[in-house]
Amino acid sequence: METWDAIRARRNVRGYSHDRIAREDLERILQAGWRAPSSMNWQPWHFVVVTDPEVLEALSTTGPGTGHVATSAATVAMVAYHPEDDVHARWLQYDFGQATASMMVTAADLGIGSGHASVRDQHEVRTVLSLPDDTVCPYMVAFGYPAGRPLRPVEHPDRRPFQEVVHWGSW
Amino acid sequence: METWDAIRARRNVRGYSHDRIAREDLERILQAGWRAPSSMNWQPWHFVVVTDPEVLEALSTTGPGTGHVATSAATVAMVAYHPEDDVHARWLQYDFGQATASMMVTAADLGIGSGHASVRDQHEVRTVLSLPDDTVCPYMVAFGYPAGRPLRPVEHPDRRPFQEVVHWGSW
Numbered sequence: 528m529e530t531w532d533a534i535r536a537r538r539n540v541r542g543y544s545h546d547r548i549a550r551e552d553l554e555r556i557l558q559a560g561w562r563a564p565s566s567m568n569w570q571p572w573h574f575v576v577v578t579d580p581e582v583l584e585a586l587s588t589t590g591p592g593t594g595h596v597a598t599s600a601a602t603v604a605m606v607a608y609h610p611e612d613d614v615h616a617r618w619l620q621y622d623f624g625q626a627t628a629s630m631m632v633t634a635a636d637l638g639i640g641s642g643h644a645s646v647r648d649q650h651e652v653r654t655v656l657s658l659p660d661d662t663v664c665p666y667m668v669a670f671g672y673p674a675g676r677p678l679r680p681v682e683h684p685d686r687r688p689f690q691e692v693v694h695w696g697s698w
Numbered sequence: 699m700e701t702w703d704a705i706r707a708r709r710n711v712r713g714y715s716h717d718r719i720a721r722e723d724l725e726r727i728l729q730a731g732w733r734a735p736s737s738m739n740w741q742p743w744h745f746v747v748v749t750d751p752e753v754l755e756a757l758s759t760t761g762p763g764t765g766h767v768a769t770s771a772a773t774v775a776m777v778a779y780h781p782e783d784d785v786h787a788r789w790l791q792y793d794f795g796q797a798t799a800s801m802m803v804t805a806a807d808l809g810i811g812s813g814h815a816s817v818r819d820q821h822e823v824r825t826v827l828s829l830p831d832d833t834v835c836p837y838m839v840a841f842g843y844p845a846g847r848p849l850r851p852v853e854h855p856d857r858r859p860f861q862e863v864v865h866w867g868s869w
Binding site: 529530532533534537539555557559560562563564566568570572573576577582606617622623624625626627629631632633635636643645655656657659665681684685686687692694695696697 | 699700701702703704705706708710726728729730731732733734735737739741743744745746747748749750753777788791792793794795796797798799800802803804806807814816826827828829830836837852855856857858860863864865866867868869
């Protein structure tokens with residue numbers, strides 16, 4: 528798919544069909560995250576990929592907005608070692624965001640929907656995924672083919688007016 | 699360009715040619731940011747677009763790694779109102795990261811390079827861009843056609859081994 532079509536086709540998908548994601552496609556999505564830019568190229572991330580329905584079910588109760596993970600075809604848990612200070616804590620958030628968007632656009636290109644999830648229960652996610660004690664897993668990204676309408680460029684996304692968001696020259 | 703080519707062609711570009719970016723292309727890059735996902739779709743961002751060489755020069759001294767902004771064709775300053783608490787502060791970082799990657803991939807699709815910059819001097823950036831006092835501008839993204847080799851898919855990016863980053867099933 529053309530890049531601009533993929534950028535416009537990506538939308539928040541939380542209802543998934545029963546179709547599996549081919550290993551090759553999943554690898555490509557992960558490669559997009561692996562290739563994502565990060566502050567000083569520190570690449571703080573580990574991506575834990577889950578496709579086992581029982582584990583997905585367990586992950587789906589780790590936060591208030593994680594229910595859709597249960598029926599995803601695959602979910603990527605974003606993990607890093609606990610940041611050493613506030614600066615690195617901010618970088619970590621920003622860089623997880625960069626990896627997330629890179630993976631989501633790559634998924635959209637393949638017709639695969641994605642939905643973000645914030646993890647609240649850190650102890651639980653560490654237990655479910657056997658993560659080391661000194662790691663954090665603030666986010667998961669769920670992937671799957673949409674249960675409803677397939678991905679197509681969205682003409683009028685639900686966004687604040689463009690003119691209100693973009694300032695030319697100065698505020 | 700195909701999405702997967704754009705994802706692989708994006709690289710950190712800090713040396714720019716003298717070519718301007720067409721208004722239409724700049725608008726598309728900004729639309730990608732405007733369309734980016736954000737936590738609960740809160741869209742905390744304002745994007746201030748700078749193309750005036752004098753203003754770019756002024757922005758280029760707001761941080762230790764912002765020098766490349768001076769010679770960019772356009773730089774987008776990412777601005778938001780001061781987050782109300784720690785949760786929103788984290789969301790802001792993550793969502794700026796999502797918008798950043800969306801803009802960078804869209805730029806790469808157009809052959810336009812991009813380079814991230816962290817802003818350290820908040821007072822200075824507010825002064826230069828006439829930002830309201832209760833805003834923050836943690837990041838800028840500089841854009842321009844590469845001075846050197848054009849963007850092409852990078853076969854072997856400088857990254858940690860893929861097998862070390864990606865964990866299948868559990869840690």
